[in-house]
Amino acid sequence: MLGFSKSKNVVLKGIVAIAFIYFFGLMLKITSDYIPVSSNVSFLMIKQTEVASRPEYLSIFYLHVYSSIFALMAGFIAVFFDKNLKYLHRFSGRIYVFTTLLFSALSGVYIGIFANGGLLSKVSFVLLGILWFYTTYRSYKEIRKRNILQHKFWMWRSYALALSAITLRMWKVILVYLFHPNPMDVYQIIAWLGWVPNLLLVEYIIKKQKR
């Protein structure tokens, strides 16, 4: 994965796995706030305008919440076991591609249209959703053509965007701790900080690999 020398690679993989399990645990906890389904729990507490005025909002929101947690897990397994455990790679990869394309990305675009923080964050979340859909779709297309390297690169891009679920929330904790900004001011910033650096980092790694 990501091409380092072998001994370094094992240590790095261990660290990455532990970090992912920790943050995935936090994401599970956030998701569990939405069980059972409620119209005014957690994030929905400040989304009652949309819940009341748009009958489809709640179902699409829940589609995003419940599907994305599977995409996050399946995507990690697929990227993590990219060379060994072929069966597991293919199984989790299929789950990731289908949940992302059918449920998570498009529902993400929809709720992005009604995002908090005004136009600035709306543009960011809609763009994120579209890019997530596109990169996932490209990666799927490449593997159908047995083009493994391009499949790998596009999947890295796709999963870097999926990981914005975690990085966005990490940035929020850091920015609030440091600057105590108003809630929607920080939201506009993390809307972009959540995925743009992820994508830049992945492009840098891809460039290094190509050499």
Place this chain on the structure above:
Amino acid sequence: MKNLNLIFASLILTFVVISCKKEEKSSEQIKTDSLTSKKEVEQEFHKEWYGIYTGDFNSKPTPTEYGNEILEYKKISVKINRITKDSVYGYSVVNGNQRSFRGIMNENTVGFVLDEPGSDKSDGRFQLKLKEDSLIGDWIAFNKSSVKSPEKTLKLTRKEFAYNPNFMLSKDTSGESDYENPVDWNGGKVKKNSFVNDEGKTETYENTFYRSASDNVFKINASKQKLTERDLKNLRKLDLQIIRNTVFARHGYSFKKETYRQFFENADWYVPVSNNVDSELSPLEKENVALLARLEKYAEDHYDTFGR
């Protein structure tokens, strides 16, 4: 003849029934008459003294090694509801604790002796004198060992209470405070910092941070405008708390929490008169209060945590 007799008998019967009713009525009349006359006996005096007196309720200065010191500063409102020939009725409110009292008045000295019911450990006796618009005196707890300050002094002035939705907090431009906006001096958070001193040793020091409100608390009025999520989403928790509680302050609510008291006690329009004003809120205020409370809950649970 038999028939006639029957008619006669029934006539008598009806007469008896009617007269009976009449009698009942007249006895009722008497009853109510006696009630009104009793009320007339309970004549009220000095209605001009009825009203709300509000001001300082401080512990008596106690000698310490640094001289006399006042240990407790509080605000009290005393409301006189009724003065009859032999009794004075009303209640006091301190920090959301509302206690009725009953007592006597000395008409020559215009002095009052007012006793709280005694069912609460912090009940006691007021001895007050009325001089023009001020009510001055002291309070002594019935059970001196059950309260922090068993003896207190009162310096109250008469204030009219009338609800007005236009009342707002305003910037403190008196220069008495370094801060123009409300600061929550009650809820400081201690943060530890460390630095390396000249000798290369690490020293730690503590800083206490206090929350301060934004200008929104002077602008957003939850008693007049219908608020939306959009209006409030970008506000911090303290702003939401102040905007919500300004509604209650306008209705004369006596706050139990120090956090809220500190913001309103210096506002000239704030007159605490009751420990429950829920029924006074307008439908608009009720809606806004519910919305603000929801956003406060969200801010509390989510502002600085891993999440949205």
